[in-house]
Structures are given as C-alpha cells and as structure tokens.
Amino acid sequence: MQTQRKGTDRRPEQAATAGLEFAGLDKLLGYDLRRAQGAVHRAYLVALGELKLTQKHTAVLWLVEANPGVSQGSIGSALEMDRATMMVLVDRLESRELLRRVRSKEDGRRRELHLTNAGQRMLRGVRERVTRHERQIKGLYSSIELQQLQHLLQRLQNMDGG
Amino acid sequence: MQTQRKGTDRRPEQAATAGLEFAGLDKLLGYDLRRAQGAVHRAYLVALGELKLTQKHTAVLWLVEANPGVSQGSIGSALEMDRATMMVLVDRLESRELLRRVRSKEDGRRRELHLTNAGQRMLRGVRERVTRHERQIKGLYSSIELQQLQHLLQRLQNMDGG
DNA sequence: TATTGTTATACTCTATAACTATA
DNA sequence: TATAGTTATAGAGTATAACAATA
Numbered sequence: 001m002q003t004q005r006k007g008t009d010r011r012p013e014q015a016a017t018a019g020l021e022f023a024g025l026d027k028l029l030g031y032d033l034r035r036a037q038g039a040v041h042r043a044y045l046v047a048l049g050e051l052k053l054t055q056k057h058t059a060v061l062w063l064v065e066a067n068p069g070v071s072q073g074s075i076g077s078a079l080e081m082d083r084a085t086m087m088v089l090v091d092r093l094e095s096r097e098l099l100r101r102v103r104s105k106e107d108g109r110r111r112e113l114h115l116t117n118a119g120q121r122m123l124r125g126v127r128e129r130v131t132r133h134e135r136q137i138k139g140l141y142s143s144i145e146l147q148q149l150q151h152l153l154q155r156l157q158n159m160d161g162g
Numbered sequence: 163m164q165t166q167r168k169g170t171d172r173r174p175e176q177a178a179t180a181g182l183e184f185a186g187l188d189k190l191l192g193y194d195l196r197r198a199q200g201a202v203h204r205a206y207l208v209a210l211g212e213l214k215l216t217q218k219h220t221a222v223l224w225l226v227e228a229n230p231g232v233s234q235g236s237i238g239s240a241l242e243m244d245r246a247t248m249m250v251l252v253d254r255l256e257s258r259e260l261l262r263r264v265r266s267k268e269d270g271r272r273r274e275l276h277l278t279n280a281g282q283r284m285l286r287g288v289r290e291r292v293t294r295h296e297r298q299i300k301g302l303y304s305s306i307e308l309q310q311l312q313h314l315l316q317r318l319q320n321m322d323g324g
Numbered sequence: 325t326a327t328t329g330t331t332a333t334a335c336t337c338t339a340t341a342a343c344t345a346t347a
Numbered sequence: 348t349a350t351a352g353t354t355a356t357a358g359a360g361t362a363t364a365a366c367a368a369t370a
Contacts, residue, residue: 055196156201
C-alpha cells in the first residue's frame with residue numbers, strides 16, 4: 001500500500017501528498033473520520049494477518065460466542081446489516097466452518113448461530129491479535145485522551161436513532 | 163435505509179438490539195470508530211440526497227477543483243486509492259460529465275483532471291449540503307470537544323506513515 | 325398478516341495483473 | 348527501466364425484490 005517516501009523529511013501537517021491544496025476538505029469531520037477508520041482498518045487487516053478476518057467478520061464471531069444461539073437477525077441489527085447482507089456474511093463464515101446454523105425449536109423461522117470448535121479456536125487467535133492491534137492504536141493516546149475519544153465517538157453512533 | 167422505528171421509545175445506551183451481550187466488543191476503539199464512521203456516512207448520503215455522491219466522489223471533485231489539472235495519481239495517493247480504483251471512480255465522474263480528462267502537454271502520460279461546468283455547479287450544491295451535514299454532526303459537540311475529536315482522529319491517520 | 329430466513333440479482337468498491345504509451 | 352494510465356477480471360460488500368416457511 002505504501003510505496004516509498006518522497007525525498008523531503010518535513011513533517012507534513014495535513015497534505016502528505018506533494019503539496020496538494022485541500023481547500024478545507026481536511027477540516028471536515030466526516031473526512032477525518034473516514035481517514036482514521038481507513039487507517040485503522042488497514043492496520044487491523046495487517047494485525048489479523050493469515051487469519052484473514054475483517055472487522056465485521058470478527059464482530060459476528062465475537063457476538064455469536066457471547067450469545068450462543070443468537071439469530072442472524074439480532075446480529076444483523078446490532079451490526080446494522082441488512083438481512084441479505086447477513087446471509088452472505090454468515091454463508092461465508094459457515095463455509096469456512098467457523099459457525100453453524102441450527103433451526104430453532106421454539107420458533108422454526110429462526111436459525112440459531114453457534115461457533116464450531118474451529119470457530120472457538122479461531123476466535124481465541126483473533127482475540128490475541130485484536131488485543132495487540134488495540135494496544136498499538138490505543139498507544140497513540142494517554143488514558144484520558146482515549147477515554148475522551150471513545151466517549152466522543154459513541155455520541156456519533158446514536159445519531160440516526162440507533 | 164431506515165425502515166420504521168420499533169414500538170418502544172427507550173433510549174438505547176449501547177446495545178440498541180434487545181439486550182445482546184457485547185462481551186467487550188464495544189470497548190474496542192476499532193469498533194467504535196467503524197460504528198461512528200458508518201453512522202456519519204449514512205447521514206452523509208441522506209444529506210446529499212438526490213445529488214447521489216459518496217464521500218469519496220465528493221473528495222475527488224473537491225480536490226480537482228482546488229487543484230485544477232491535477233493528475234489521477236496525485237488524487238489517488240492523497241485519498242489512498244489504487245490506480246485501478248481511481249480509474250473506476252474517475253470513469254464514473256466523467257460519465258456523469260462532472261469532470262474531464264485532458265492529456266498533459268508536458269508529460270504525455272499524465273491526464274489532467276478538470277471540472278466541467280456541470281461539475282462546478284454540482285460541487286456548489288454539494289458544498290451547501292456538506293455544510294449542513296457538518297453542522298448537524300458537529301452540533302453534537304462543544305467547540306472544544308470538536309477540536310479535541312478532530313485532533314485525536316488526525317493522530318490515527320498518520321499511523322501507517324501516511 | 326408479519327417475521328425470519330432465503331435466493332436471485334445487480335451494482336459498487338477494491339485490488340491484481342497484464343498491457344500501452346510515454347518518459 | 349520506470350511511470351501514468353488503461354483494461355480485464357475477480358472478489359467482497361451491500362442492497363432490493365420476490366419467495367418460502369413459520370408464526
């Protein structure tokens with residue numbers, strides 16, 4: 001992703017890229033958020049390495065383990081994904097044999113999600129790497145800053161009436 | 163995107179979704195960031211409405227206007243997109259006649275990007291809506307909080323050595 | 325009738341690799 | 348040889364609509 005650095009050693013304040021004029025783009029909160037999320041997601045994928053699991057896939061495994069038998073729909077709405085989107089995602093995790101769908105006995109429409117043994121094992125490995133990754137990014141902040149940042153981010157999450 | 167709200171009017175603190183156990187997932191900075199970015203992006207699309215422009219498309223138009231004749235590559239690296247990814251994006255903006263590619267006279271390999279008149283007009287409309295949208299999300303914060311938030315987010319952006 | 329999951333479909337985003345043309 | 352752009356292709360993400368089974 002990163003090729004090589006460009007000659008000069010000046011610390012680029014905003015425009016890392018050859019003196020492009022940003023014209024206030026970088027003053028937009030939406031822009032800052034998108035950039036930050038992009039950087040963190042890239043670091044996440046690197047940290048997960050050969051486990052090859054995206055943030056969302058991790059979130060699903062994580063929630064299924066913490067809520068054995070949870071339905072696709074619950075996970076979907078917790079993670080703000082469409083039913084059809086959830087299908088694809090769960091199909092994928094199921095084809096990697098990380099979880100199973102089991103038809104519910106109380107309500108035949110529901111499919112209960114459970115981790116397989118491989119899924120449990122995977123999640124243990126994932127947790128290790130997530131911990132390292134979180135340590136890396138949280139290391140950029142003092143504990144007060146971190147608390148502030150998370151608090152401020154959480155305010156955005158409830159915007160649309162989550 | 164939003165279908166209809168579910169009966170109850172309680173303000174959900176974290177788990178909007180029927181008491182799911184999060185098991186620390188929501189303590190991860192990466193998770194908070196992704197959620198916040200998702201919410202803001204959704205609000206962005208709503209704010210842009212019939213203009214139908216994503217954050218990235220907006221960023222490209224914005225930078226092209228501020229840097230007339232800039233090359234695809236410069237924009238791409240400023241926005242951390244692959245050359246091929248940039249192609250698709252610019253193709254799309256060009257087919258909507260919002261910008262033009264012009265072969266550079268100094269370096270025949272380069273394509274200079276310029277906004278069309280329609281592109282300029284579009285960008286004016288976009289700016290209006292972006293302003294409203296930014297006012298909406300920034301309205302969640304005091305000016306000190308906002309400054310802190312942006313400052314803290316910017317620290318993440320430079321993580322991988324951008 | 326409403327809900328859960330499913331399938332089919334389509335569109336977008338992203339990246340890799342091979343290619344062209346310029347330098 | 349290296350760079351900017353291009354094309355083909357493929358995979359993943361997301362969403363809409365129609366449908367089946369169940370409630």
